[in-house]
Amino acid sequence: MNWPDATLNEIQSREDLAHFLTALAERVRDGSLVVENATTDSFMDSAGRWTRSMDGFFKNVMKEPVPETPDWAMIAAIFRAALVYE
Structure with a gap:
């Protein structure tokens, strides 16, 4: 999957997700x-x-169906979206 936010494309593992979330919190x-x-x-x-x-x-945006099974990057995308979704 090719996310529009390049940061999400780098998330391949649980550790990557943990790093992403702590960095996201710092930005907030x-x-x-x-x-x-x-x-x-x-x-x-x-x-x-x-x-x-x-x-x-x-x-x-993604031009593809929602994957049946989420991966670490999709979990990160949910967190990221939840900060700004109205």
Whole structure:
């Protein structure tokens, strides 16, 4: 899979995901990444809604169907999307 965010393309393992998530948290803390969902409940709600509706993202952006089995990069994409999905 070729994600539009090159950072996601580098995630191949659990350790890669862990590094991505800690780096993402640092970007939120230092203000270099502005978020729409700053509270835990709004973040979790957004993650659930994006996951439920990711068919549209895959159809329009990825140009392929949603994979049946998620990989580490897809989990990272859900976290990333949940920060800004409204």
